[in-house]
Amino acid sequence: MDNKIVFITGISRGIGLEIAKQFINNGYFVIGTSRSKLDLNTMLESDDCLHFPLDITDRASVSKCLDQLKKIDKLPNVLINNAGITKDQLFLRMKDDEWDDVINSNLTSAFNITKLFIKFMVKKRFGRIINISSVAGLMGNPGQVNYSASKAGLGGFTRALAKEVAVRNITVNCIAPGFIETDMTNNFSEDELKNIFNQIPANKMGNSRDVADLALFLASPKGNYITGQTISVDGGLYMS
Numbered sequence: 001m002d003n004k005i006v007f008i009t010g011i012s013r014g015i016g017l018e019i020a021k022q023f024i025n026n027g028y029f030v031i032g033t034s035r036s037k038l039d040l041n042t043m044l045e046s047d048d049c050l051h052f053p054l055d056i057t058d059r060a061s062v063s064k065c066l067d068q069l070k071k072i073d074k075l076p077n078v079l080i081n082n083a084g085i086t087k088d089q090l091f092l093r094m095k096d097d098e099w100d101d102v103i104n105s106n107l108t109s110a111f112n113i114t115k116l117f118i119k120f121m122v123k124k125r126f127g128r129i130i131n132i133s134s135v136a137g138l139m140g141n142p143g144q145v146n147y148s149a150s151k152a153g154l155g156g157f158t159r160a161l162a163k164e165v166a167v168r169n170i171t172v173n174c175i176a177p178g179f180i181e182t183d184m185t186n187n188f189s190e191d192e193l194k195n196i197f198n199q200i201p202a203n204k205m206g207n208s209r210d211v212a213d214l215a216l217f218l219a220s221p222k223g224n225y226i227t228g229q230t231i232s233v234d235g236g237l238y239m240s
């Protein structure tokens with residue numbers, strides 16, 4: 001593929017940052033977003049990247065970002081909807097804003113961002129859209145009704161959109177990580193970790209590279225005929 005340009009949401013740390021590193025190493029120009037400001041060139045030790053500090057739930061900022069990318073002729077042909085948050089709470093105590101924030105950040109944001117770039121992909125008759133879901137969207141996690149619903153929603157989004165755009169050479173897939181070592185999972189007590197490992201056949205957490213490698217594969221020509229799928233990267237957690 002010529003002119004490899006990837007747009008990654010949630011690039012400031014964790015899985016998004018590792019995906020960015022792997023795509024840079026594989027010859028992509030990387031465009032990343034996060035709410036926090038950062039020096040992506042230094043973080044990735046590369047000039048082939050650009051950072052937009054923005055909130056992906058804010059449609060006006062997202063649309064400004066598109067205008068800027070058009071001006072510099074850097075519209076992406078690979079999109080990775082990675083940014084996500086958790087606001088865990090038992091359902092009986094869950095507040096409206098805990099529901100709204102998680103659904104907006106994890107699901108509606110994928111709509112906001114994908115709408116931006118898909119017309120360009122259709123025009124070019126090429127595109128790769130990769131949504132970072134979660135095993136919680138497949139299994140359901142107690143205390144995570146909002147998060148599980150947002151990630152299950154991403155699965156439906158992926159399958160429906162995949163059917164609409166497959167004929168235009170655009171693939172749409174989900175990666176469903178299990179427990180991956182990042183800031184999102186660094187608050188467990190030793191007992192909680194023991195309990196988690198007992199549920200995972202591989203008996204350990206995964207790392208961001210495990211997710212990034214699959215994203216790279218799906219974006220590459222090797223992923224040409226894979227669409228509408230949710231692929232777990234979870235050490236066997238979902239099947240067990």
Ligand SMILES: NC(=O)c1ccc[n+]([C@@H]2O[C@H](COP(=O)([O-])OP(=O)(O)OC[C@H]3O[C@@H](n4cnc5c(N)ncnc54)[C@H](OP(=O)(O)O)[C@@H]3O)[C@@H](O)[C@H]2O)c1
Binds near residue numbers: 016034037054057
């Ligand atoms: N870690 C795991 O075990 C695990 C398991 C399953 C699924 N996942 C999924 O994998 C993805 C990445 O997770 P992670 O563990 O790398 O999380 P993380 O370390 O908490 O990073 C989340 C990223 O999303 C960005 N972000 C959050 N809300 C945003 C918003 N409204 N606008 C723009 N950027 C926003 C954050 O940047 P700012 O804070 O600077 O905005 C950050 O870069 C998420 O979708 C998560 O649900 C993770």
